[in-house]
Amino acid sequence: MSWKVLDRMTPAFDANAEPLITPEVREKIESYFPRYETKRAALLPALHLVQNTYGHVSYQAMSEIAEVLEIHPSDVLDTITFYTHFWTHKKGRKVITVCRSLSCEVCGGAALLKEVKKQLNVGEHETTPDGEYSLVTEECLAVCDHGPCMLINEKMHKRVRVEDVEKILSDPNNDKIDYERSDLFDPPAMKPAEVYAAAGLQAHKKDSSNSAVSEKPQGE
Numbered sequence: 001m002s003w004k005v006l007d008r009m010t011p012a013f014d015a016n017a018e019p020l021i022t023p024e025v026r027e028k029i030e031s032y033f034p035r036y037e038t039k040r041a042a043l044l045p046a047l048h049l050v051q052n053t054y055g056h057v058s059y060q061a062m063s064e065i066a067e068v069l070e071i072h073p074s075d076v077l078d079t080i081t082f083y084t085h086f087w088t089h090k091k092g093r094k095v096i097t098v099c100r101s102l103s104c105e106v107c108g109g110a111a112l113l114k115e116v117k118k119q120l121n122v123g124e125h126e127t128t129p130d131g132e133y134s135l136v137t138e139e140c141l142a143v144c145d146h147g148p149c150m151l152i153n154e155k156m157h158k159r160v161r162v163e164d165v166e167k168i169l170s171d172p173n174n175d176k177i178d179y180e181r182s183d184l185f186d187p188p189a190m191k192p193a194e195v196y197a198a199a200g201l202q203a204h205k206k207d208s209s210n211s212a213v214s215e216k217p218q219g220e
């Protein structure tokens with residue numbers, strides 16, 4: 001083990017650079033505000049939006065998101081570095097995530113990872129020279145009964161045999177999900193009170209238990 005020295009003296013980005021986040025993306029982030037009680041609460045959907053739009057969330061983007069949400073840039077950095085889903089640097093057009101947890105491991109997960117590395121000629125956290133694939137590993141991907149498994153972007157590949165890897169990687173549609181998204185993925189913006197009403201709940205002021213919603217159905 002060795003310590004990695006981080007350069008904190010050099011600015012992470014040019015503060016005089018042109019804004020990265022377009023007015024359209026900024027407007028979309030602001031459209032999330034009515035869903036929540038605070039602007040800060042829109043941080044995760046904002047990060048998803050920015051990453052989906054630009055491929056990753058750069059330090060400049062973090063700073064601009066912080067400005068829109070009226071929070072400190074370090075709050076954005078804290079959140080990004082907690083979730084492995086978010087990338088702070090460029091990644092491949094497709095991200096392969098191989099499961100490294102126990103159920104997949106005993107079903108051949110290590111051999112699967114080795115074969116993917118061999119086929120792409122990259123290691124973990126690396127990207128192929130053509131920018132097509134990045135490779136990472138993650139703990140359980142929640143399909144333990146179908147191990148070994150791997151995700152390509154959002155598409156789950158189950159019970160992957162080593163001999164199938166080449167065919168999967170050469171399939172241009174290997175990252176396409178074949179079902180409709182839930183409306184919950186990007187629901188229309190609703191005010192909190194409307195959300196509670198739709199769920200048959202009563203909104204009330206926060207009490208000492210810090211609960212923001214009464215679970216008692218309206219009308220009772």
Ligand code: FES
Nearest residue numbers: 099104141143144
């Ligand atoms: S152990 Fe691989 S999906 Fe759970």
